[in-house]
Amino acid sequence: PLPDNAVEAGYRVIGFDSVGSTNIEAMKAAMAGNAGKIWYAALQQTEGRGRRGRAWESPYGNLAASLMIVPDAPSNSLAGLGFVAGVALNTALTRLMPAAAIRSGLDGADGVSDGGRARIALKWPNDVLADGAKLAGILLEAQKRPDGRTAIVIGIGVNVVAAPQGLPYPATSLADLGAPLDAPSVFEALAESWVECYQMWNNGSGTNRIIHRWRDNAAGIGAEVAVQRGDGVLRGIFETIDDAGHLIVRDDEGHRIAITAGDVHFGTT
Ligand code: BT5
Known part of the structure; x- marks a missing residue:
């Protein structure tokens, strides 16, 4: 499901139950010259990828979503889209969390701050943390199209129902945080806040506003x-x-x- 503002802005979505990697699907579409504004969303990936050849675990019920766009902006500014995605994801998660966390009755004794809500923070360059544990990751990839324009693929993985164990650092999921949400509702909130944040970024001085919002929500400044x-x-x-x-x-x-x-x-x- 796509929210109204995304439909109005011309976005489409292709959904999968299970797929190798939504980023691979989006990169294939870019190579084929597809015009973009397409989300590839899946409930499971069998070959999810992180940065630098690392693997991203994507068990069934988590969200894997990749957006393919062909921005008008000069290609040297496109790295900033990772920050747009981070702010959009942070916005979506904080909008979704309060009601869910209140229902679960979490409190400070569980190590959860902010009056019962997990503290969601952005970790440079591309992670979302909840109370210090990795909740989501973002992978930005670029693909030159046959017509010479650059397509950007923004892949976002959110641990909705399960987080992997045994990593060198802690990972968490929305379920672990006591938020009984499903992947489609997380996707819908993300697609909605993406439209708002991307419009802001495209809007002249908006680029700085995105970076400032990112910084306001950054984990570890001063550490x-x-x-x-x-x-x-x-x-x-x-x-x-x-x-x-x-x-x-x-x-x-x-x-x-x-x-x-x-x-x-x-x-x-
Ligand atoms: C990332 O890479 O964090 C980017 C992840 C992007 C995943 C999305 S899902 C949709 C789209 N399609 C794809 O195939 N990918 C994108 P990086 O910073 O390199 O982190 C990878 C590292 O995080 C791994 O080496 C593990 O240590 C850890 N990790 C793997 N799966 C995880 C998970 N589900 N939750 C938390 N950490 C994880």
Whole structure:
């Protein structure tokens, strides 16, 4: 189901019960020259992927959704779409959570903050955390189309009913958080907030508003971080996100370093 604002804005959705990867479906459509504004949504993936060849576990009942668009914006600004997706997902989840969390009667004693609601926060560059555990991930991919234009595929995985165990860091699901939601309702809320956030981003100064909203909801500002990059590990204090979306880390010598890509670990380990 697509919300009215998405239908009005010309979006379509192709739904799967189970598929290899919704990002692969979207990339295939882009290669075939498809005009975009299409969501590929699935209840299960058998070959879900994360960044850098990593796997994304997508058991039945979780949400896997990939949006294929062919933006008019210059291709050097397209990395910002990951932030649009993060803000849209954060907005959708916080809109969905209160009623659900109140029903479950969660309170602070369960380690859940904010008056019974899990605290949803964005982790640079592309994760959504709930009370510090990974609830969702975003994978942005680009595909040159036959006509030379660049299509962007924004893949979003949300742990709705189950989170994988045994990862090097904690993962959680909406079910774990006491929110009895299903994947179609999470998708509907996401598709709706995507339309709002993408309009904002496309709207001149809106680009900065998206980055500011992202930063307002960021996890770990002021914390010690270790950033794994291609050339090693950088340790320092996570100072902020700049207006270009770079992670700004201040190292021991007081240098401010702007990072465009990497994996962030909080704390000193
Ligand atoms: C991501 O990668 O977090 C991006 C995940 C994007 C998934 C969506 S689902 C729809 C679309 N279709 C696809 O095939 N992919 C996209 P990364 O930051 O590289 O995180 C991957 C790592 O997270 C793995 O190496 C595991 O450690 C961990 N992980 C795997 N599955 C997870 C899950 N369901 N929940 C939390 N962590 C997970």
